[in-house]
Amino acid sequence: MEMKKNTRSWQKHMEQVVYGIFLLLGLITIGCVLLITVYLVISGIPAIRQIGLVEFLFGDTWKPTAAEPSYGILPFILTSVYGTAGAIVLGVPIGFFTAVYLAKMAPRKIKLVVEQAVSMLAGIPSVVYGLVGMMVLVPGIRELFDLSDGACLLAAIVVLAVMILPSIIKMSVTALEAVPKEYEDASLALGATPEETWFRVSVPAAKSGIAAAVVLGVGRAIGEAMAVMMVSGNVANMPGLFESVRFLTTAVASEMGYASGLQRQALFSVALVLFVFIMLINAALNYFLKGDRKS
Amino acid sequence: MTSKKRTAFRWTVRLLMWTATALTAALVVALVVYVMAKGVPHITWELLSTETSYLYDRKGILPNILNTIYIILAALVLVIPLGVGAAVYLTEYAKNKRLVAAIEYAAEILSGIPSIIYGLVGMLVFSEFLGLGSSLLAGALTLVIMNLPTIMRSTQESLKTVPQSYREGAFGLGAGKWRTIRTVVLPGCVDGVITGCILSVGRILGESAALLFTAGTANNLNGLFEAMTAPGSTLTVALYYYAKEEGEFEVAFAIAAILMVLSLLINLAATWVTRHFQRRKAL
Amino acid sequence: MKPIITAKDLCLWYGSAQALDHITLDIPENSITALIGPSGCGKSTFLKTLNRMNDLVEGVKITGTVTYAGKDVFATDVNQLRKEVGMVFQKPNPFPMSIYDNVAYGPRTHGITAKKDLDQIVEQALRDAAIWDEVKDRLKKNALGLSGGQQQRLCIARALAVAPKVLLMDEPTSALDPISTSRIEELVTQLKDRYTIIMVTHNMQQAVRVSDYTAFFLLGELVEFGATESLFSQPVDRRTEDYITGRFG
Numbered sequence: 103m104e105m106k107k108n109t110r111s112w113q114k115h116m117e118q119v120v121y122g123i124f125l126l127l128g129l130i131t132i133g134c135v136l137l138i139t140v141y142l143v144i145s146g147i148p149a150i151r152q153i154g155l156v157e158f159l160f161g162d163t164w165k166p167t168a169a170e171p172s173y174g175i176l177p178f179i180l181t182s183v184y185g186t187a188g189a190i191v192l193g194v195p196i197g198f199f200t201a202v203y204l205a206k207m208a209p210r211k212i213k214l215v216v217e218q219a220v221s222m223l224a225g226i227p228s229v230v231y232g233l234v235g236m237m238v239l240v241p242g243i244r245e246l247f248d249l250s251d252g253a254c255l256l257a258a259i260v261v262l263a264v265m266i267l268p269s270i271i272k273m274s275v276t277a278l279e280a281v282p283k284e285y286e287d288a289s290l291a292l293g294a295t296p297e298e299t300w301f302r303v304s305v306p307a308a309k310s311g312i313a314a315a316v317v318l319g320v321g322r323a324i325g326e327a328m329a330v331m332m333v334s335g336n337v338a339n340m341p342g343l344f345e346s347v348r349f350l351t352t353a354v355a356s357e358m359g360y361a362s363g364l365q366r367q368a369l370f371s372v373a374l375v376l377f378v379f380i381m382l383i384n385a386a387l388n389y390f391l392k393g394d395r396k397s
Numbered sequence: 398m399t400s401k402k403r404t405a406f407r408w409t410v411r412l413l414m415w416t417a418t419a420l421t422a423a424l425v426v427a428l429v430v431y432v433m434a435k436g437v438p439h440i441t442w443e444l445l446s447t448e449t450s451y452l453y454d455r456k457g458i459l460p461n462i463l464n465t466i467y468i469i470l471a472a473l474v475l476v477i478p479l480g481v482g483a484a485v486y487l488t489e490y491a492k493n494k495r496l497v498a499a500i501e502y503a504a505e506i507l508s509g510i511p512s513i514i515y516g517l518v519g520m521l522v523f524s525e526f527l528g529l530g531s532s533l534l535a536g537a538l539t540l541v542i543m544n545l546p547t548i549m550r551s552t553q554e555s556l557k558t559v560p561q562s563y564r565e566g567a568f569g570l571g572a573g574k575w576r577t578i579r580t581v582v583l584p585g586c587v588d589g590v591i592t593g594c595i596l597s598v599g600r601i602l603g604e605s606a607a608l609l610f611t612a613g614t615a616n617n618l619n620g621l622f623e624a625m626t627a628p629g630s631t632l633t634v635a636l637y638y639y640a641k642e643e644g645e646f647e648v649a650f651a652i653a654a655i656l657m658v659l660s661l662l663i664n665l666a667a668t669w670v671t672r673h674f675q676r677r678k679a680l
Numbered sequence: 681m682k683p684i685i686t687a688k689d690l691c692l693w694y695g696s697a698q699a700l701d702h703i704t705l706d707i708p709e710n711s712i713t714a715l716i717g718p719s720g721c722g723k724s725t726f727l728k729t730l731n732r733m734n735d736l737v738e739g740v741k742i743t744g745t746v747t748y749a750g751k752d753v754f755a756t757d758v759n760q761l762r763k764e765v766g767m768v769f770q771k772p773n774p775f776p777m778s779i780y781d782n783v784a785y786g787p788r789t790h791g792i793t794a795k796k797d798l799d800q801i802v803e804q805a806l807r808d809a810a811i812w813d814e815v816k817d818r819l820k821k822n823a824l825g826l827s828g829g830q831q832q833r834l835c836i837a838r839a840l841a842v843a844p845k846v847l848l849m850d851e852p853t854s855a856l857d858p859i860s861t862s863r864i865e866e867l868v869t870q871l872k873d874r875y876t877i878i879m880v881t882h883n884m885q886q887a888v889r890v891s892d893y894t895a896f897f898l899l900g901e902l903v904e905f906g907a908t909e910s911l912f913s914q915p916v917d918r919r920t921e922d923y924i925t926g927r928f929g
Contacts (some may be wrong), residue, residue, distance in 0.1 A: 113573055120575040128486030128496075130479055131503040134542045138518050145521060179451065192596060199410075199417035207414060216418060218424040218668070222399025225660035226428065227603030229636045230653045234428060236640060237435075264424060271421070284773035288835070291731060292786040292842055293763035297407045302785070307776050325604040328633075332641055351513045351606070357608055358411065358517065373517050377510070382507050388502075402791065403759075 139377075146374030149173070149367035158371065164338040164353075173368045175353070182350045184324040185255060185330065189262035194316055196263075197270030199361065201312075204271070205278035208302045210307020217275075224268035233331030235261045240333055247344060253335035255347045261329050262343035266319035272305040273318055278304055314390040321383045324376070327351035350376040436654025439647040448618045456648045460618045464533060464628055464629040468612065469601050469622055471537035472544060473594060479541065480548025481583075481590060487549075488556040489578055504546040513609040515543050520550060520609040531628040537614025547600065548593040555589025555674075556582065586676040595670060599663040602656065606635040614638055632656055684709040684846060685730060685765075690744035692725060694737065699812045702744070707846075707893075712868065712877045714887035714908065715852050717897035718923070723880045728899065730878070731765040731791040732758050748846070763790060766844035770851045774823035774832035774838070779815050782834060784822045786842035801841050809837035810863050810867050829860025833867065840875075847871070849879040853886065865890050884924060888912055896920045 150158050153173045161174015200220075204213050211254045236253075239260055244252030289299040305312070327349070335346025336356055348356070353372050361369055447457030483500070491497045519539030529535040559582055567577040613628025616635065629637065632652050640649035681705035692700040703865045707713050715723040728734045729746060729894045732753060754760055763786075766795050774782050792798060802819070806899055808814040811833040815826070823834055832852060839847060849868070853861040868877060881887050887894050888908060895905040896917075904911060904920045914920040 113440055117573055118573055124486040124490050127479060127482030128491060128500055130483055131500055131507060131545060133546065135506050136505045137522065138514070138542075141518050142514070142523050154815065195413075196420055198415045199414045200421045203414035203418045207411075208418070216422055219422055220660060221664050221668075222429070223421075223425050224663050225599055225603065226661065227605065227633050227636075227656050229467070229603075229605050229633045229640075230432060233636065233640050233646075233649055233653050234431060237646065238431070267421060267424075282773070284769060284771060285775055287733065287736075288767075288775065288838070289785070289789075290736070291733060291762055291767035291769075292789060292838065293759040293761075294789045295403065295407055295759055297410050298789055299401070301410060303775055321509050321511075325509075325513070327511065327513040328637060330898070332637070341722075350408075351511060354513055354517060355606060355609060363859045370517070373514055377514055380457055380509060380511060380514075381506070384506055387509070388505070 112380075130318045134163065136140075142370070142374045142377050145367070145370040147371075149364060149371040150374075151367065152364060152373075158368070159375070161267050162340060164348075166361070166368060171364070173364070175350075175372055175375065177338050177340050178350045178353045178372060179336075180347055181347040182324055182376075182379070185258050185262060185347075185349060186261035186320055186336075188255070189266055189323045190316065190319060192259060192264045193263035193319060194270060197315075197319070198274060198312065200343050201271045201274035201278060201315075202300055202305065206296070206304065207276045220271050221266050223264070224272070227334045228326060228329040231261050232266055232329040235329065235333035243344075249344055251335060251346060253333055253346055254344045255334060258302070258330040258334040258347070258349070259331055262326060265326060265329060266322045266359065269322055270315045271317035274308070274312045277308040277315065280311070281307045286291045287376055301356045310390045314387055315391060317383060317387045321380060321387070323349060324379055324383070330386045346381075350379075400530075400549050400570055415416060422431040429661075432650065432653045432657050433489050436650035436652070436657075440654060444648070444651055449616050456645065458632065458635060458648065458652060460616050461632045461635040461652070463618070464612070464624060465602065465631040467624050467629075468533050468537050468540065468608075468631055469598055470621075471533065471547065471625065472540040472601055473597065475542050475598065476541045476548050477590060477594070478632055480545050480593065481552050481586065482674060483545070483549045484552035484556055484589075485582065486585070489582060504549055508546040512543065512604060515539050516607040516610050520605060529626075531611070531615075532615035532626050533612050534625045535548055536608045536631075537625075539611045540604065543604070544600060547596050548590065551593035551596065552586050552589040555586045555592075559585035588670070588677075592667065592674070594672055595663060595667045598669070599660060601661055602663070603633060605631075605637055608634050609637075609654040630668065682709050683707055684743075684749060684853065685878075686747045686806040687729075688745045688747075690726075690729065690746060692729060692734065693741045695739045699900050700729070703902045705895060705902055705905055706874065707878060709876050710874070710921075711871060711892040711894060712872050712879060712890055713893045714891035715878065715880045715895050715897060716882075716887050716923075717903075718773075718815065719882075720899075721897040722900040723895075723897045724850055727850055727878060727880050730846075731767055731848055739818060748848070763842050764844050765846040765848060766839035766842060767848040768832070768835050768839055768850070768852050771855050772828055772835050773781060774826070774831050774834050776822065776824055778820045779823045779826070781839045783838050786838060790842060799903050805841035808871070809833045809838050811837060811861070818819040818925075827860070829863060830855060830865060831854050832860070836864075836867065839870075844875065846876045848865070849877065851880050851882060854882060861886075861896075882910075896923065 158173055158175060160176050161172060162176045162381055163172045163174050164177060165172050183211035204216060235257055239257045241247065243254065243257050285303050286299050289303040330349055331352040334349065334352065336348050336352055337346040338348045339345045341347050350372055355370050356370055404558040406523055444456060446459055447455060448460045449455065449457050469645060487500060489560055519535060523529050523535035523538045532629055554642065563581045565575055567581045608631055612631065614630045616630060618626065619627055621631065632655065636649050636652040639645040685707040687703050687705045690700055690703040691698065703726060717723050717729060734740050748761065748765060775785065780802055783805050784798050786802065787798060787801050803812065806815060811830060814830060823831065826834060855863050865886065871877060891908045894908045894911045896903045898919055904915060904917045912924055913922060
């Protein structure tokens with residue numbers, strides 16, 4: 103009797119210990135997010151303080167190693183924004199029409215093959231995109247537009263457009279396939295053609311899912327570093343389509359290896375700015391996904 | 398008139414859909430064919446089995462292959478218990494809906510953070526604060542955080558499919574919560590863990606920005622345990638350096654071809670595993 | 681009475697399963713015809729053949745003829761056919777758009793774009809569907825905010841907005857509460873002056889209350905067709921009698 107009681111209480115203790123362990127593991131994602139946020143804020147703030155927020159965000163010259171150093175990251179911000187916008191303008195229409203085709207029109211076999219191909223596209227490492235961009239796209243742009251160097255914003259935009267295609271296609275297909283068949287039947291029964299039905303009923307019904315797909319693409323594009331570093335020329339110019347440019351991501355990636363002092367701290371601040379962009383995109387994504395769930 | 402307009406609309410959108418899909422498919426084919434054609438001829442036994450030496454004017458990627466394997470192993474060994482544990486907490490223990498939502502939102506945020514930021518924070522936390530320096534271990538730890546959401550979510554998905562009656566059955570036999578989880582719940586999530594691992598391996602294989610400042614760029618040949626504390630570059634980082642810094646495009650393309658084949662295999666494995674488990678569930 | 685739709689020797693297979701077996705039937709114009717019978721008897725399949733919604737199903741094979749206003753429906757442009765033969769579904773299925781856009785969808789599809797014309801069509805259709813007073817102040821609100829019965833009347837308005845001659849209704853009240861049901865029934869009887877209505881129903885009281893003619897289907901066959909009153913009071917076929925007296929189904 104006594105022994106039984108002992109095992110019972112031992113068991114109870116163990117259950118509590120196990121519960122504690124799982125609770126800790128459960129909280130680990132929150133811990134990681136806090137860790138990343140805190141580290142970025144703590145290491146990103148000092149340089150901004152020293153340089154001045156306005157000077158840092160809106161200064162148009164980045165010359166950290168000059169005799170009179172200046173730390174304006176407007177070129178990086180604008181390059182990231184233009185580059186992402188360009189990739190969206192180029193990639194979204196292609197991804198969108200492919201998604202509608204796959205979700206609504208494609209015969210089963212074609213659908214399977216193309217979806218497999220799209221997953222492949224998603225699995226290709228970004229350095230491989232960068233390599234192909236370096237060897238094919240950059241010389242191609244140089245020849246086509248008669249430039250001295252083809253490594254420019256345009257090359258980065260094309261590479262990013264290809265890289266965001268899979269996320270846009272996959273997420274849009276999911277959203278389009280979730281549209282209730284009843285909507286489409288109603289439209290057909292009113293004498294609309296299948297094409298009219300897809301574009302005037304199915305697409306509007308899936309609009310928040312498709313918007314989320316686009317936002318996801320924005321997130322991917324703005325966060326990509328290695329591929330664009332290999333094709334964009336990596337000079338801190340104000341962005342122009344044929345200008346050699348540097349993104350927020352590539353600024354960090356290219357200088358972190360050797361930077362020190364205020365320059366290094368300023369790079370942390372650049373990362374902080376990038377992080378803020380990503381958090382805003384995340385909030386937008388959440389908004390669109392929630393909207394879908396509600397309706 | 399209207400009917401003409403409708404016909405025009407019909408063919409315009411059809412044309413757009415066909416063109417877009419053809420373009421997407423052609424892009425994939427062109428990428429694969431180009432990389433294979435440029436890379437495969439340069440994959441030699443010497444390249445695969447030696448390390449780069451300036452002394453003998455020789456290029457070899459064996460260290461990079463090994464580093465890639467080491468870092469995948471190390472990251473998985475660490476991330477599986479963490480991810481599975483988090484998933485078990487969410488599906489078996491957590492009662493507070495707000496907390497669950499917060500944890501899931503945190504996982505969403507983690508999967509949206511760009512790898513360059515992981516690289517930076519990994520460098521600050523693991524290499525500098527914990528004093529691991531530039532090492533595979535620092536790289537692996539960074540990858541653990543990156544892949545945590547993947548493992549957690551796929552485990553969670555498969556835990557949700559463990560029938561409630563199994564749990565009730567175990568409780569009914571007087572098993573405690575932990576015993577129930579160990580004997581009934583965990584065996585049911587093996588498929589989710591495997592799927593998550595395949596996805597993670599794919600992601601680690603393609604990762605470069607997060608490793609640049611955490612795992613470093615050295616090309617030395619090391620055993621598993623020395624490698625953990627020494628800097629070393631994976632295949633992707635090596636590709637970047639050979640292409641961008643050294644202009645050794647033959648090696649770069651050879652690595653690209655290898656990576657392409659591997660990512661193809663991982664894709665097939667992921668598809669196969671998902672289908673296999675779905676079929677088993679259906680039985 | 682002059683028939684507006686005529687089916688002759690109509691057979692239909694889903695793959696190898698025969699769903700309709702030599703159906704021959706004349707639907708009289710400006711009347712309400714009820715299609716009754718136990719589940720799986722082919723009444724819904726027959727209905728969907730009339731506006732060719734079965735075309736969408738994979739592996740469908742059809743023999744025999746269906747004519748609408750003297751024309752072979754399988755030879756006419758399907759979109760034109762569906763404009764003239766409208767349909768209301770079992771479950772209310774308004775589009776996730778505003779009430780106005782729902783009703784305007786059909787006319788817009790068929791090429792009406794002037795706002796003035798659309799406004800007029802929308803109002804008329806909503807009035808005809810007896811829902812105008814309930815929604816006139818919130819035409820721009822999402823249609824999914826309406827109650828189930830209102831949604832179904834909106835769907836009827838949407839179907840009316842393209843000015844069809846025939847309205848096919850596939851158990852239009854089976855997803856609704858009794859009050860909404862009686863409002864729809866009332867509406868349907870008002871509509872028969874201007875439209876021909878063919879209505880599938882599970883509910884025999886509804887067939888008696890609403891319809892002028894009734895067709896009884898069993899296992900893909902048309903067992904009996906006639907004026908509702910006589911079919912329910914003096915059924916000719918034994919099987920009809922068994923069904924309407926509740927011996928099976």
